[in-house]
Amino acid sequence: MTTPLHLFNSLTRKLEDFQPVHAREARVYTCGPTVYNYPHIGNMRAYVFADLLGRTLSWKGYKLTHVINITDVGHLTDDADAGEDKMEKMAAERAQSIWDIAKHYTEAYWADVKALNIRQPAHWSVATDYIDEMLEFAESIADKHCYELESGLYFDVSTVEDYGRLARAVTEEGEGRIDTVEGKRNAADFAIWRKTPRGEKRQMEWDSPWGKGAPGWHLECSVMSGKLLGFPFDIHTGGIDHREIHHPNEIAQNQAFCGCGSLGEAANSGARIWMHNNFLVERSGKMSKSAGEFLRLQLLMDKGYHPLAYRLMCLQAHYRSELEFSWEGLEASLTRLKRILMGVANTKARADALPKEPEGGWTLGEAHDRIGGALLPFLARFDEAISDDLGSPQALTVFEEVLGMKKMDPVHKLQVLAAMDAVLGLGVMTLDRAELRIRPKGVATSEAEIEDIMARRKEARAAKDFATSDALRDELSAKGVEVMDGDPLGWEWQL
Ligand code: AMP
Ligand code: ZN
Numbered sequence: 001m002t003t004p005l006h007l008f009n010s011l012t013r014k015l016e017d018f019q020p021v022h023a024r025e026a027r028v029y030t031c032g033p034t035v036y037n038y039p040h041i042g043n044m045r046a047y048v049f050a051d052l053l054g055r056t057l058s059w060k061g062y063k064l065t066h067v068i069n070i071t072d073v074g075h076l077t078d079d080a081d082a083g084e085d086k087m088e089k090m091a092a093e094r095a096q097s098i099w100d101i102a103k104h105y106t107e108a109y110w111a112d113v114k115a116l117n118i119r120q121p122a123h124w125s126v127a128t129d130y131i132d133e134m135l136e137f138a139e140s141i142a143d144k145h146c147y148e149l150e151s152g153l154y155f156d157v158s159t160v161e162d163y164g165r166l167a168r169a170v171t172e173e174g175e176g177r178i179d180t181v182e183g184k185r186n187a188a189d190f191a192i193w194r195k196t197p198r199g200e201k202r203q204m205e206w207d208s209p210w211g212k213g214a215p216g217w218h219l220e221c222s223v224m225s226g227k228l229l230g231f232p233f234d235i236h237t238g239g240i241d242h243r244e245i246h247h248p249n250e251i252a253q254n255q256a257f258c259g260c261g262s263l264g265e266a267a268n269s270g271a272r273i274w275m276h277n278n279f280l281v282e283r284s285g286k287m288s289k290s291a292g293e294f295l296r297l298q299l300l301m302d303k304g305y306h307p308l309a310y311r312l313m314c315l316q317a318h319y320r321s322e323l324e325f326s327w328e329g330l331e332a333s334l335t336r337l338k339r340i341l342m343g344v345a346n347t348k349a350r351a352d353a354l355p356k357e358p359e360g361g362w363t364l365g366e367a368h369d370r371i372g373g374a375l376l377p378f379l380a381r382f383d384e385a386i387s388d389d390l391g392s393p394q395a396l397t398v399f400e401e402v403l404g405m406k407k408m409d410p411v412h413k414l415q416v417l418a419a420m421d422a423v424l425g426l427g428v429m430t431l432d433r434a435e436l437r438i439r440p441k442g443v444a445t446s447e448a449e450i451e452d453i454m455a456r457r458k459e460a461r462a463a464k465d466f467a468t469s470d471a472l473r474d475e476l477s478a479k480g481v482e483v484m485d486g487d488p489l490g491w492e493w494q495l
Contacts, residue, residue, distance in 0.1 A: 002364055003380075003387040005060055007053075007235070008320060010243055010274045011166050011266050015389060018057075021234055021272060026062035028054060029225040029271065030121070031238040031246065034075040035105035036090040038296045041310060041325065042280035042287045044112055046239045048311055049277040049319040049390075051118040053237065055423045056386050061363050066121035067228045070109075072102040073127050073204050074194075074217040078180075085214065091203055098203045102128075112297045115307035117425045123228055127220040131206050134215045134223045138192050138208075141256040146192060149183045153193040153210045157186050160255040162263035164188065166274060167244045190249050191216040218249035222257065225250075225270065231258050236271035243276050277319045287325075295325065303327075304440035304495060308426055309334035315392040315424060334436065337426065341433045342490060343403040344417060351410035354429075355418055367419035375416045378402050382420050392424070399424065443495050445479040454492060457483075 005018040020026055030050040033039050047068070054066045075086045091098040106126075113120075138146070138153065145159040157163040181191075195213040196205050205212045225233060231254060238247060251263070254270030266272050280287065287295055297307055313333040317323040348354065358366045364383055371379060378398055385394035399420045402413060414429070421428050439447075453472050460468040473483050482494050 002060065003384045005056070005387045006389055007273055007275060008389050009266065009272075010276050011263065011269060016273060018234075018273070020062060021232060021267075024061070024063060026057040026064050026235070027229040027233040028057070028064065028066045028235045028237065029221070029229055029233060030066065030068045030236075031221055031242055032069040032071060032124075033105075033109050034071040034086055035102045035109060036075075036086040037105060038294075038298075039109050039112060040287050041295050041297055041300065042282075043239075044116060044297060044310075045280045045314050045323065046237075046277050047113060047118050048116055048314040050237045051116075051425060052315070052319070052390055052392060052423070053235065053275065054119060054121075055425055056390060058361065059364050059383075059386070059423045061365050064122075065229060066119075067123045067125055067225065068121045069125045069127060069221060069224050070102075070106055071127050071217065071220065072098070072106075074215050074220060076217065085202070085204075088202060088204070112307075115297060115301075116311045117308060117427050119425070125224040125228060127215070127224070128204070130220060130223050130227070131215065133227055134219050135206075135208055137223045137226075137253075137257060138215075138219065141253065142209075145256040147185065148210060149181065150195075151181060151197070152191040152195045152213060152216070154181075154184060154189045155192050155249070155252060155256070157188045157190075157252055160252045161261055163252055164248045165263045166248045166251060166269075188248075190218060190245075192219050192253070218246055218253060221246070222250050222253040222270065226254070226257065231270050232267035233271050235273045235275055237275045237277070240276040240278055243274075247274060278322045280314075280323045280325050282325045300330065301438055302441035304438045305330055305334055306337070306436045306438050308431065309337050309436075312337050312396075312426060315396060315426075318393060319390055338433065338436055338491070340400070340403065340426070340428055341431060341436065343400075344414075344428050345433060347403075347410045347413050347417070351414055353411055355411060355415040357418065362419040362422035364419075367416065371412060371415050371419070373412075375402065375408065375412055379416060379419070382423075386423055395420070395423065437491075437494070440495055443480050445481065445495075450476065450479070450481055450493060454483075 006015045007018055009016045030047070033043060050068070054064050057064050072087060073085065077084050077086055077089060087098050087101060091101050094101065142153060146153050146155055192215065193208055193210050193213055194216060195211045196202050202214060204214055206214065225236065236247070251269040255268055258270070260268035263269055282295060297310065300310055301307060309330055310333070313330055314323065316333065367379055378401065382395050382398040385391040385398060399417065402416050405413065418429050453476055457469050457472040460472065476483055476493065480495055484491050484493055
């Protein structure tokens with residue numbers, strides 16, 4: 001009745017059967033944001049993907065432990081160990097403390113997480129809370145795998161087997177990277193501790209056996225994933241850019257720490273499966289956080305789009321495909337979401353009771369136990385789609401097929417939809433159609449005011465007083481409200 005879960009492992013480059021390390025459990029680590037600025041919607045695609053994975057594991061009955069980290073130290077402006085710490089740089093530019101910067105942008109990120117219906121992980125692990133553990137980890141591998149230079153402690157990538165297997169283009173140069181630090185043994189060697197240059201003072205620095213300084217970026221993820229999930233854990237996720245440098249370096253550290261050999265055995269990397277979402281791209285290249293107005297979720301909302309329309313846009317593409325962002329695409333997703341909500345509302349109107357959510361949420365097993373007969377094959381097809389490396393586009397189609405079924409008992413139908421939405425996370429059982437009508441920034445007219453004029457216009461039309469009706473329509477138009485008579489989706493007006 002359940003389809004085995006197949007996931008694409010970037011390390012082996014194969015679809016693999018998900019076999020948990022611990023029976024009936026799933027332990028997942030997701031590389032989180034560097035909180036020096038607002039996340040753009042591309043960044044948020046990475047977390048919608050990780051959330052879809054987590055929800056799928058829960059749906060299939062695994063007890064999920066998900067960790068997402070918050071990087072508040074160590075991420076340099078250049079991945080190849082050059083440049084400044086992103087956090088230090090932003091703090092200096094803003095003349096603010098790093099801690100204030102981190103707090104502000106962590107909260108902004110969490111607001112986006114909430115708006116996109118991304119479930120709370122078991123742990124939000126903050127890098128600066130793990131400095132002692134990072135020092136311990138570094139000390140334990142320093143003798144055998146590291147060497148010291150003027151600027152810090154470096155990891156010698158030739159001391160572990162199969163360095164860089166995860167990356168696509170391994171070359172002698174170490175994935176085509178530039179050897180920017182004088183004295184490195186191999187181009188791909190990376191700092192695990194960065195010493196504060198003599199005569200300088202960083203806002204964030206700690207004592208270490210190698211002098212005052214701060215951890216290298218890759219160290220935190222090895223340490224927090226190992227501490228919170230135990231090596232090897234099940235799945236490690238991130239965006240595809242991490243497949244080239246950050247994750248190969250995490251893997252090398254994990255191999256050193258665990259005393260593991262070849263990556264022929266995937267678990268020697270610290271995780272059994274490494275998964276990467278492809279990028280959200282934008283033709284005009286505005287995704288960058290450094291450009292003046294960049295695409296963040298708030299901008300979408302300011303323009304009047306509900307954030308879950310963006311979630312749906314993400315789900316419409318497979319996570320391993322590039323997704324091109326456009327306003328037209330977002331508009332289409334919003335329309336699709338409206339249709340879905342209209343279908344749910346109509347079904348609810350026909351049902352004499354609403355389905356009760358099982359304790360602990362809907363799972364495939366729960367759905368099977370409660371839902372019988374004609375709807376079971378849909379459940380099976382939905383499961384098949386999502387079990388095929390998280391086939392959300394196909395799963396959505398099955399969801400909509402159920403929505404479109406006419407002669408089905410409405411309560412059963414709602415149960416199936418609610419169960420499927422436990423995976424999709426569109427909030428269709430609780431989201432009200434009216435909530436999709438977000439007011440674009442700068443529109444002052446209140447909803448009550450619009451509804452009042454709309455009601456008066458209806459009365460005038462009923463009384464065949466077309467002069468008044470037209471005048472009211474003009475009044476609305478002057479307020480930026482478009483009246484939508486005869487809209488097939490039943491929307492009477494839009495801003
Ligand atoms: P960062 O805060 O830069 O460490 O990025 C947070 C997450 O977003 C990482 O998993 C990145 O791989 C991912 N990411 C960055 N840009 C994009 C993009 N345009 N589309 C999808 N994911 C992205
Ligand atoms: Zn990471």
